[in-house]
Amino acid sequence: METITIKDIARICGVGVSTVSRAMNDHPDINAETKQKIMEVIREYNYVPNNSARNLKRTDSNTIALLVKGVDNPFFGRMIRVIEEEIEKKQYSMVVRHVEPSEDEVSIAMELEKERRLKGMIFLGGFYTESADSLKLLKVPVVLVTSAKPQYEDDEFYSSVSVDDVKESYRMVDYLCTQGHRDIAILTATKYDESVGRLRLMGYEQALEKHQVPLNPKLIRYMEDGEDYSMENGYKLMRELLDEKESFTSVFAISDSLAVGACRAIHDVGLRIPEDIAVAGFDGIDIATYYTPSLTTIKQPIEEIAKETTRILFQVIRKKTKHTHKYFDGELMIRESTQ
Amino acid sequence: METITIKDIARICGVGVSTVSRAMNDHPDINAETKQKIMEVIREYNYVPNNSARNLKRTDSNTIALLVKGVDNPFFGRMIRVIEEEIEKKQYSMVVRHVEPSEDEVSIAMELEKERRLKGMIFLGGFYTESADSLKLLKVPVVLVTSAKPQYEDDEFYSSVSVDDVKESYRMVDYLCTQGHRDIAILTATKYDESVGRLRLMGYEQALEKHQVPLNPKLIRYMEDGEDYSMENGYKLMRELLDEKESFTSVFAISDSLAVGACRAIHDVGLRIPEDIAVAGFDGIDIATYYTPSLTTIKQPIEEIAKETTRILFQVIRKKTKHTHKYFDGELMIRESTQ
DNA sequence: TTGTACGCGTTATCAT
DNA sequence: ATGATAACGCGTACAA
Numbered sequence: 001m002e003t004i005t006i007k008d009i010a011r012i013c014g015v016g017v018s019t020v021s022r023a024m025n026d027h028p029d030i031n032a033e034t035k036q037k038i039m040e041v042i043r044e045y046n047y048v049p050n051n052s053a054r055n056l057k058r059t060d061s062n063t064i065a066l067l068v069k070g071v072d073n074p075f076f077g078r079m080i081r082v083i084e085e086e087i088e089k090k091q092y093s094m095v096v097r098h099v100e101p102s103e104d105e106v107s108i109a110m111e112l113e114k115e116r117r118l119k120g121m122i123f124l125g126g127f128y129t130e131s132a133d134s135l136k137l138l139k140v141p142v143v144l145v146t147s148a149k150p151q152y153e154d155d156e157f158y159s160s161v162s163v164d165d166v167k168e169s170y171r172m173v174d175y176l177c178t179q180g181h182r183d184i185a186i187l188t189a190t191k192y193d194e195s196v197g198r199l200r201l202m203g204y205e206q207a208l209e210k211h212q213v214p215l216n217p218k219l220i221r222y223m224e225d226g227e228d229y230s231m232e233n234g235y236k237l238m239r240e241l242l243d244e245k246e247s248f249t250s251v252f253a254i255s256d257s258l259a260v261g262a263c264r265a266i267h268d269v270g271l272r273i274p275e276d277i278a279v280a281g282f283d284g285i286d287i288a289t290y291y292t293p294s295l296t297t298i299k300q301p302i303e304e305i306a307k308e309t310t311r312i313l314f315q316v317i318r319k320k321t322k323h324t325h326k327y328f329d330g331e332l333m334i335r336e337s338t339q
Numbered sequence: 340m341e342t343i344t345i346k347d348i349a350r351i352c353g354v355g356v357s358t359v360s361r362a363m364n365d366h367p368d369i370n371a372e373t374k375q376k377i378m379e380v381i382r383e384y385n386y387v388p389n390n391s392a393r394n395l396k397r398t399d400s401n402t403i404a405l406l407v408k409g410v411d412n413p414f415f416g417r418m419i420r421v422i423e424e425e426i427e428k429k430q431y432s433m434v435v436r437h438v439e440p441s442e443d444e445v446s447i448a449m450e451l452e453k454e455r456r457l458k459g460m461i462f463l464g465g466f467y468t469e470s471a472d473s474l475k476l477l478k479v480p481v482v483l484v485t486s487a488k489p490q491y492e493d494d495e496f497y498s499s500v501s502v503d504d505v506k507e508s509y510r511m512v513d514y515l516c517t518q519g520h521r522d523i524a525i526l527t528a529t530k531y532d533e534s535v536g537r538l539r540l541m542g543y544e545q546a547l548e549k550h551q552v553p554l555n556p557k558l559i560r561y562m563e564d565g566e567d568y569s570m571e572n573g574y575k576l577m578r579e580l581l582d583e584k585e586s587f588t589s590v591f592a593i594s595d596s597l598a599v600g601a602c603r604a605i606h607d608v609g610l611r612i613p614e615d616i617a618v619a620g621f622d623g624i625d626i627a628t629y630y631t632p633s634l635t636t637i638k639q640p641i642e643e644i645a646k647e648t649t650r651i652l653f654q655v656i657r658k659k660t661k662h663t664h665k666y667f668d669g670e671l672m673i674r675e676s677t678q
Numbered sequence: 679t680t681g682t683a684c685g686c687g688t689t690a691t692c693a694t
Numbered sequence: 695a696t697g698a699t700a701a702c703g704c705g706t707a708c709a710a
Binding site: 003046048049050051052053055056071072076077078080081084096097098100107110111113114115116137139230231232234235257260261263264267286287289290291292294 | 342385387388389390391392394395410411415416417419420423435436437439446449450452453454455476478569570571573574596599600602603606625626628629630631633
């Protein structure tokens, strides 16, 4: 079971290894006939060049790495697809690397940077503020997408693209207030969240303050450590809240998935949406459109975000601009669940 | 910005490269003090070994590759997590590689096999029958999960784990028939699908035949080429069907996502579920539980499938068994949408 | 316990 | 247009 190498191919074809290499890599300086013959032999023997050896030797690769934290995030799929399309348009290739919650994204990024010859990197989701400084260790341009980094707006060693979570959350709660709601519950991340959870909670607090609604801590429902933005969790949080008989007329879930679970919980205790309790979500994923009742939510402009991400990345790669931090407006989608 | 290598570390520490290597790889034959000092220098200089060089040199890696086709599949997230847990238990490590719809999974598998020193591979989803033969080109054991391969049950060069899509689909449609339904529509994959779409359609046909219900082609709604199992698509297919005024009392969508879209379409034309039209899905994802009405569906035993997958893979790796093809029973979850 | 030297499979450089 | 050969960065056999 000896693995076949470029030398074997060269020997079989009766040529030197460099000629085989040239054939594979579409080098100009090669006779069309010899190239064709070499390619035939390669196919015949199912020879596949070893990528590790290639990466080791190559100086240039035109590769962008995409680090994705959180397999479960419902709009990463489309995001990844759009980003890849854009990268392909530029004749670059993309390598996606999943990052487990327990893994440190920057460490992985550093490995990847050495392993491949990267031109740039994109971090998708779940980036925590503590790691911001360590980003400096990366030598290639980095763009953060949909990642929380409240206090780092002036950072010049990476770019970022996202909606302004505070502002959008504010937009939603402000809307609920103008609809006459004053007792607005919120289903949010863990108490010590440093990511989007905290930002969206801030927007909630600011909107209430503007409308002079005092904060009721009982209406702020935090997830436990280790729990995620799942429907199951939304259901659980909502049931707990409903059981406490605290009075409220609407609930803002900081993700659509949480909102779906909340809706079901409300339904299960015999209350109606929106007559008894209005429900609002965040993200604008498909289910918000197709759920019954359809969910009022903040729709994130996924495709625009993805496109702007690659645009900025390539600009920085080509040294045309400095790193920048770009915010997109979300869109308040008013649907059945609040009216 | 010259990249730092093992030689630099060795020079800085005043030792040989092999000592540095030993320190990094927890080799036994090394003085604790020198090791500690080396590790300090490594941290100080943020040295990260080059994986390409390592892979090239290493003979053994204890790595399992997981190829995932279809980022959007709703239960891949949990599946990946469970598989990784199992792999970690065995002291192996896992590398996840996403495969775009346009890419050929076997080609990618062959590259990966050379690049890393893999012990085995797992293919998650979207594997098409045409590629089955090419699997022979892989030298390491392969397990297919949730992948359609109707006619290859006797294949001995790979294993597979999944539910029996024909049988489970049959189970669902049989149930609908026993509920008194005779005009049962189906929302399915493209007309020429060779994957789960075809299998689930077969189960539908067989169940109808058993109940002596003649097949009504107008009630079989195929997706167009390039469309996916999305809610949007379920909505579209259902609307088209409803517009045709063909009479039917229930609809079986071959995925829960399609079913959700279908439900919304039914709701939008003013019909009730299940009184006017009963709806059934397939997969058993969260939304089927939390949708209103909750969806009758076939629940796939995700965790069992994932665990069995790694179990079989390690058995084959250790040469303890031949390749096998294992089917799990799905569970018919009868919920509000059909009663 | 430590250092030297070789080779992993490929691409780049330099001759030819 | 082609071939020989030197790296790429690391692990490891072997010598010390």
